[in-house]
Amino acid sequence: MSGCRTEITWIISLRATCIIPTGSTAMTTASWKRRRNSIQRGNHDCSASAGRVQCIWRIGMNETLPVIYLARHGETAWSLTGQHAGLVDLPLTAHGEHTARQLGQRLRGLTFAKVFTSPLQRVSKTCELAGFKAVAVDDPDLLEWNYGDDEGKTTEELLKVRPGWQMFRGGYPGGETAEQVSARADQVVSRVRTVEGNVLLFSSGRFLRMLAARWLGLGPEDGRFFLLSTASLSALGYEENRSQPVIRLWDDTCHLRT
Structure with a gap:
């Protein structure tokens, strides 16, 4: 389709x-x-x-309530190879820089009360190329999952030594557990819910997947259901009031097809 x-x-x-x-x-x-x-x-x-x-x-939603936009960083060398890139500070590829600019075009015309970004260069560069670096605040809670000893490995390699392993249920030796990443996501959720107005967050794929799960009140393991593409845009919000969190938009990459 x-x-x-x-x-x-x-x-x-x-x-x-x-x-x-x-x-x-x-x-x-x-x-x-x-x-x-x-x-x-x-x-x-x-x-x-x-x-x-x-x-x-906008179907059946209260449009006076704020929207939390989620922007994943652009392509890196390791996103192409499927290697786990946690706290390693990788740059964007040339294509990743191009898609970051396209993401900026997608966001043009929207206004935000607050903009936060992970300090990792692949994220902060995406934020810059999208046109928001001047107003963005670095937030260490938006850092990608710390993969510890598994940094740079692929999921295929990890499953060979840990059959049945799932990142959102366990975690990484020498790095963070799913519960620790969930706690960081909860801090972000609490913070953005106090903002009067729309918020834009720039971060990494697996952290944003955890954030979506926690926004909905789901367990850390449910982050596995929310796949994200590089340079994609998603949006969290509410249906009728702040007690009804919803996902308004997920993994939108239409802006990358022009």
């Missing part, structure tokens, strides 16, 4: 031949054009680039 990827909200592209829906209702490009012409602008967010109009539909 073509089109942009989401699990919670509509992500609609006029280049798509079909739309990934919320629930069981599909919408073709033609019907989307008709609906676009009949809706009020206040019911959706739109951006246009390279001939594509992309909208995030």
Whole structure:
């Protein structure tokens, strides 16, 4: 199926031949054009680039409540090879820098009360190239998982010596346990929930997966369900009030397809 990827909200592209829906209702490009012409602008967010109009539909949500945007860093040499990159301070590849700029285009027009970034260079450089370094605050709680003795190894290599191992259930020898990373994520959740206004967080893949699980009140092991691409954008929010946390958008990479 073509089109942009989401699990919670509509992500609609006029280049798509079909739309990934919320629930069981599909919408073709033609019907989307008709609906676009009949809706009020206040019911959706739109951006246009390279001939594509992309909208995030806001379905049944209280739009006065803040949104927490999650930006994963761009590509590194180890994200290409599948090696665990925790606290090792890797730079972005040239392609990673390009996608960080594209992420910045995706965020253009949005306003944020606070912007926080991991101090790791692959993350802070993504933040800089996206256009937010001047207003971003370094937050060590946003650091990637400390992989300890397993830094630089692939999951395949780890499973050979620890069959059945899962990172979100256990952890890493000489590094952090899942519970320790979960505690850091809880600190971030508590902090951003006190901010009046939208927040933008720049961090790394596995930490952001843990953050999503903890935002929803799920256990640390449930972080394994939330896959993330490099230079992707996700959004956490609320449905009707602050006691109803939801994921509004997950692993949006539409901006990388232009």
